[in-house]
Amino acid sequence: MTPRISVITLGVTDLVRSRRFYIDGLGWKASSTSDEHVVFIDLGGIVLGLYPRDLLAKDATLVPGTGFGGVTLAQNMKSKAEVDAALRDAVEAGATLLKPAADTFWGGYSGYFADPDGHPWEVAFNPFWGLDEAGRVLLPG
Amino acid sequence: MTPRISVITLGVTDLVRSRRFYIDGLGWKASSTSDEHVVFIDLGGIVLGLYPRDLLAKDATLVPGTGFGGVTLAQNMKSKAEVDAALRDAVEAGATLLKPAADTFWGGYSGYFADPDGHPWEVAFNPFWGLDEAGRVLLPG
Numbered sequence: 503m504t505p506r507i508s509v510i511t512l513g514v515t516d517l518v519r520s521r522r523f524y525i526d527g528l529g530w531k532a533s534s535t536s537d538e539h540v541v542f543i544d545l546g547g548i549v550l551g552l553y554p555r556d557l558l559a560k561d562a563t564l565v566p567g568t569g570f571g572g573v574t575l576a577q578n579m580k581s582k583a584e585v586d587a588a589l590r591d592a593v594e595a596g597a598t599l600l601k602p603a604a605d606t607f608w609g610g611y612s613g614y615f616a617d618p619d620g621h622p623w624e625v626a627f628n629p630f631w632g633l634d635e636a637g638r639v640l641l642p643g
Numbered sequence: 644m645t646p647r648i649s650v651i652t653l654g655v656t657d658l659v660r661s662r663r664f665y666i667d668g669l670g671w672k673a674s675s676t677s678d679e680h681v682v683f684i685d686l687g688g689i690v691l692g693l694y695p696r697d698l699l700a701k702d703a704t705l706v707p708g709t710g711f712g713g714v715t716l717a718q719n720m721k722s723k724a725e726v727d728a729a730l731r732d733a734v735e736a737g738a739t740l741l742k743p744a745a746d747t748f749w750g751g752y753s754g755y756f757a758d759p760d761g762h763p764w765e766v767a768f769n770p771f772w773g774l775d776e777a778g779r780v781l782l783p784g
Contacts, residue, residue, distance in 0.1 A: 503732045505671040506718055506778045507686045509765070510651060513713030530646040533782045535771065545648045547779025548689055549772075555713045562755050562763040563742045564711040571712005572654030572696045572760065574703055577647055591644045601704045614703045621714065622703040624650070630676065631690075637647045638688025641674050 507548060510575065513555030513566070514619050517541065520552045523618050527595025546636060555619070574614075576624035580633060582611045588625045589613045597623075648689060651716065654696030654707070655760050658682065661693045664759050668736025687777060696760070715755075717765035721774060723752045729766045730754050738764075 514520040521541055524530050530550075533542040541552040559566040579585045585603050592615045593599050600622060603613030612626035632640035655661040662682055665671050671691075674683040682693040700707045720726045726744050733756040734740050741763060744754030753767035773781035 503669045503671075503718070503729050503736075504778060505669075505684060505686050505691075507651065507689055507691065507716055508719035508767075508774075508778075508780050509715075509717035510648065511715045511717065513715075528644045528646075530644075531784075533784065535783050542782060543646060544780075544782040544784075545646050546688075547775070547777070547781075548648055549780050549782050550646075550648065558713065558715060559711050562711070562715055562765070564763060567708055567710020567712055569708020569712075570700050570703070570705040571708055571710075571714055572699065573712055573714040573762065574650075574652045574654075574699060575648055576650035576652065577644070578649035588644050595644075619713065622705060624703070626649075633649075634688070636688070637645060637649075639649050639685075639690050640688075641683060641685040641690050642676050643672075643674065643685075 509549040509551055511551035511553050511558060512617070512619065512621050513558040514552050515555055516618070517552060517554065519618050523596050524550075524552065527597075528592065546638070570620070570622070574622045574624055576612075576626055578631065578633060578639060579625060579627050582627050585611055585613060585625050585627050589615060592623070592625070650690045650692055652692035652694050652699060653758070653760065653762050654699040655693050656696055657759070658693060658695065660759050664737050665691075665693065668738075669733065687779070711761070711763070715763045715765055717753075717767055719772065719774060719780060720766060720768050723768050726752055726754065726766050726768050730756060733764070733766070
């Protein structure tokens with residue numbers, strides 16, 4: 503199987519609220535393929551989908567669980583100052599600050615916010631991994 | 644905040660088992676930055692991380708939940724035949740087939756497998772979204 507990911511879909515309980523956060527709040531752009539049932543956002547060749555949590559579970563033949571589901575998303579930044587600014591932007595857009603930015607045990611700097619459904623996003627500066635001009639991670643081979 | 648994602652981390656209960664599935668089974672490559680506590684896999688400028696679920700929850704200041712957490716990952720393919728082949732490969736590598744591939748209500752073709760921790764992956768053919776040469780989704784604007 504090719505090492506690739508195309509879509510990350512977050513189950514949401516209120517699509518209007520999620521749209522307000524990701525589109526109006528963070529300023530991300532909803533694709534024209536979005537409608538009142540689903541939102542698709544281009545994250546640079548990777549698609550973030552927002553879809554009702556119960557329908558998403560049903561599509562995957564699963565039963566919705568409770569609490570943290572064991573998946574975190576992260577956006578890496580080019581400096582500590584960019585981490586601070588992004589966390590501030592997210593909170594202004596309506597996110598909940600889970601963890602203020604601080605130096606980490608692995609030698610980086612990061613904080614976490616939760617989106618309106620509690621999905622955790624880390625915002626991190628990792629001095630060991632570069633980012634190319636398009637913002638893609640240059641992971642050592 | 645820039646529309647970008649850098650890392651997706653899956654909480655796992657047995658890193659050796661996860662490594663056996665993703666690295667030995669699917670044939671994905673562990674970055675040299677991986678060690679006995681964490682595995683990083685380059686998915687084309689996006690990093691898939693595998694990390695103990697309890698430590699991941701702790702890092703995000705959350706309590707581990709139960710069941711489906713409301714996040715699905717998807718890999719899009721260029722044909723129905725590629726979907727069938729990828730699902731077969733995943734099951735051979737030790738995945739659980741959640742949903743055999745079939746035509747979908749939205750006009751595509753997809754199936755789901757679960758990784759050893761139950762994280763659901765959809766494998767899909769979406770005739771409305773192209774893929775560039777690097778396999779990145781060409782989402783309509």
